Amino acid sequence: MTEIPTRRLGGLVVSAQGLGCMGMSHGYGASDDDQSIATLRHALDLGVSLLDTADFYGAGHNEELIGRAIAGRRDEVVLATKFGFANRLGEPTAIRGDAPYVREACDASLRRLGVDHIDLYYQHRVDPDVPIEETVGAMAELVAAGKVRHLGLSEAGADTLRRAHAVHPIAALQSEWSLWTRDLEQEIAPVCRELGIGLVPFSPLGRGFLTGRYTSVEGLSESDVRRTQPRFADGNLEQNLAIVAKLDELAAEKGVTAGQLALAWVQHRGDDVVPIPGTRRRKYLEENLAALDVRLSAEELAAIDAAAPADEVAGTRYDAKSMTFVSK
Numbered sequence: 001m002t003e004i005p006t007r008r009l010g011g012l013v014v015s016a017q018g019l020g021c022m023g024m025s026h027g028y029g030a031s032d033d034d035q036s037i038a039t040l041r042h043a044l045d046l047g048v049s050l051l052d053t054a055d056f057y058g059a060g061h062n063e064e065l066i067g068r069a070i071a072g073r074r075d076e077v078v079l080a081t082k083f084g085f086a087n088r089l090g091e092p093t094a095i096r097g098d099a100p101y102v103r104e105a106c107d108a109s110l111r112r113l114g115v116d117h118i119d120l121y122y123q124h125r126v127d128p129d130v131p132i133e134e135t136v137g138a139m140a141e142l143v144a145a146g147k148v149r150h151l152g153l154s155e156a157g158a159d160t161l162r163r164a165h166a167v168h169p170i171a172a173l174q175s176e177w178s179l180w181t182r183d184l185e186q187e188i189a190p191v192c193r194e195l196g197i198g199l200v201p202f203s204p205l206g207r208g209f210l211t212g213r214y215t216s217v218e219g220l221s222e223s224d225v226r227r228t229q230p231r232f233a234d235g236n237l238e239q240n241l242a243i244v245a246k247l248d249e250l251a252a253e254k255g256v257t258a259g260q261l262a263l264a265w266v267q268h269r270g271d272d273v274v275p276i277p278g279t280r281r282r283k284y285l286e287e288n289l290a291a292l293d294v295r296l297s298a299e300e301l302a303a304i305d306a307a308a309p310a311d312e313v314a315g316t317r318y319d320a321k322s323m324t325f326v327s328k
């Protein structure tokens, strides 16, 4: 693999691929902290700067884990974290974006991470009961106080982005974007481009599904969130596997893995796009980073698009309740 290039997210310079750290503490079953820390340090050794976490992941565990992994190496890291799911305190679906909560959440994240500033601070989900101007106003005060360097939003809609950006420049929008989730392409991505907001696709491997690794939920642990996600449900899963089979064929022709093809496709969306594939393992980290070297021609991109048409993807990306929180 060649040296990892950099890309810009608004005014922030980051490695062209980041590392999603959620699975080390949340969502995908039990994890081994020693293995996760080794993966995090290996990522830094290889030149990955952008590490993505949230206070919500493992109710603070993920931030503490990253704090341990980067101790003594703070300067190598562009640290991104998020606030907004107050259910880290035990309430299942409370989203909070009020100013006192923003301040409190930031101080708690700084403490858990063991750092004096966060490089990119995101609102994890827009609070429908609080004007975005209040939330971003409070986030801007954190910038003024030196606690935060750049601001981001996650799963925000086009109008919210415009209103937020008018209060303080937004460096990045982190939203789901992959071969099987293309919702933001019509309206949201164009607004980001107009305003100079970088795009950080989360779950770029479709929660691992696009790698071809998962053909059933049987082997997943009981706590794995994919067991409750519609695209992994009986009936939908079989239809979605047909898409993966086609991607697998195209990947084989190209001499890469299906996961690398899926990541390369995301990376070809533009120079302002920085995906954050998640993994707990050094082996997958290396495989994913090698996707940065995969060049796709216009014909190859068209063939990939044709293999994964949006209307053939079966099932919504979240359950009905969680769908009400996205693209707001």
Ligand SMILES: NC(=O)c1ccc[n+]([C@@H]2O[C@H](COP(=O)([O-])OP(=O)(O)OC[C@H]3O[C@@H](n4cnc5c(N)ncnc54)[C@H](OP(=O)(O)O)[C@@H]3O)[C@@H](O)[C@H]2O)c1
Pocket: 019, 020, 021, 022, 023, 028, 052, 053, 124, 154, 155, 174, 175, 201, 202, 203, 204, 205, 206, 207, 208, 209, 211, 213, 259, 276, 277, 278, 279, 280, 281, 284, 285, 287, 288
């Ligand atoms: N803003 C938001 O609301 C939001 C929501 C979801 C995620 N995120 C962020 O986005 C990051 C990435 O999303 P994600 O983790 O949900 O999904 P993802 O990156 O699409 O996929 C992660 C899954 O794929 C597996 N995997 C990774 N590389 C692989 C490879 N080369 N071959 C086979 N399997 C591979 C991982 O396994 P192992 O873990 O076993 O290695 C994990 O199960 C998260 O870590 C988090 O930081 C943000």
